[in-house]
Amino acid sequence: MVQSILGGKGRVWGYGGIIVLILLPLFLPRFYIYLTSLILLYGLFATSLNFALGYGGIYQFHHAVFYGVGAYGAALVITKTGLSPWLGFIVGPLASALLSFVMGLICIRLSKLYFGMLQISLGSLVWAVIYRWYGLTGGDDGIHGIPMPDIIATPNSAYYFTLIVTAASLFVIHRMIKSPFGSALQGVRDNAVRSEMIGVNVKRHQLAALVIAGFFAGVSGALFVVVDTTVFPDMLFWTFSMEVMIMCLLGGWFTFMGPMLGAALIVLLRTFISTFTVYWALFLGLILMFVIFFLPDGVLGFFQKKMKQKN
């Protein structure tokens, strides 16, 4: 998996990275474990967006909806029903996948910018319902202190749970990209007309990509519930969708690990900059402008290009 990402030495780097991540709770304080959990789940979220946007070429502008629905799905099952929390972690992502399917069916006949705009509109509708439905979702306050099963209730165990689920999800997404389905999807992205001519059902492939992306966004949303034990409507607001696009862009669109790297950079920069100023958005804006002007392929894309030139 990692070999195709980083070239020949990728395997070494990959295993090294996994070992470091496993050992991390031994020498890092609690707060940094929490941050690493956030990086992992944001990274999974950004990777799921990249699956639809980078590999599928679909203008998935409002991806945060699926993240939020996954989180709310899990949170509502846990707080409103007497069922097992584990069931909630399954229901959340499935709800995201279902919503993704329905929204995909509605949007798929439009292309590019119109697709994105209809998607934003539908997503805003979901946001508005969650934002106003005080009785069920707690409205703009959200839901706090969601009880977790004992086995994942401490920061370290929540971290390991996040690590396992993220690693498994990334593995599955990577296999999908490398599968015939993934190749066909990238073919559709590069030339939809030609793909249609050789017998690829363009719309069906795009719809499948949307459902998969929605499902894994829901998984990352459910992970957020595990790590933070809260949900709030801002998780579905369109600005958050923009932020996750920034993560993808910063790391690199057409690279597999780029979104994860972007998520790490954003979370670390936000934590670091927030220690001395409240104007984090200003810095984020400036970083983003810099990246668009000088690093349009993202950090990882930039290094990949450099490495190619060297070889």
Next chain:
Amino acid sequence: MDFIYSFISPGFLSQILVGLSRTVILFIVASGLSLILGVLRIPNVFHGSLYMIGAFMSYTISVAFGGGDTGFWLALIGAPIGVALISLVIERGLFQYLYEREHLMLILFTFAISLVFGDLVKLVWGAEYKSVPVPQVFQGFVSLFGGLPFPKYNTFLLFMGPVVAFALWLLVTKTKMGKISQAAAVDREMVGAVGINVSWVFATVFVIGCLLAGLGGALVAPTVSVTLGMDHSLIMEGFLIVIIGGLGNIWGALLGALIFGLTQSLGILIWPQFGIVFPYCAVIVVLLIRPTGLLKSTW
């Protein structure tokens, strides 16, 4: 009969008028957005920030002149001009290098600028609510339909809507500038080939579009509390209006704003808790029936 009466009741009529005044603001902002999207093909996310800056500038100017009538009129002229100057700097300094990029990059880039603007507004004006006084002339209410009180300022808004629409129509269809920009929207290389400086045409269109955002902000300022975050909800509404109206079509923006404003105000009447859901539903219905917007887009 009671049911039918409730539809022509004073409450219903006044809610329609409130919706129409909202429509005017939405139209002014969305027409600028539509102009930029139609000619320059930039989905301008920081249009909402310019609207917010327009409102804050209007506050500053109004306060500087003692909060009276003079202050209001000067703010109504000064704030849009201030916003236009800011947009001119951004266009010449940054945007003219990015026209060839794809939409995704442009959206993210304009979002980056909106982030920067959001924090700059916080730096300059602080995080507290600001209120702009309604000028003396427009204070109080007029009575409509036999004693129905309606704010005088809203009648001024209802007057301004058609004025701006007419001015824009003149600008786009009757001036040389407008005709060139329409041609550039269709084929910018051809326009360049006949010896017109397309770069400056784009800059002008961009500045006019942004000026409208500033005007919208200055007009809305006396009716709302001017605050941070007023950009985020507005820009989303603006985009949806432009999309359902047809990209780049000014009458489409008017139609879209009308749909949005009326569903919003009547939605609150029908089901207060979920009033904000109605405009989004309207957008979805429109896009399902006419996927590329109600009127012809310039793309």
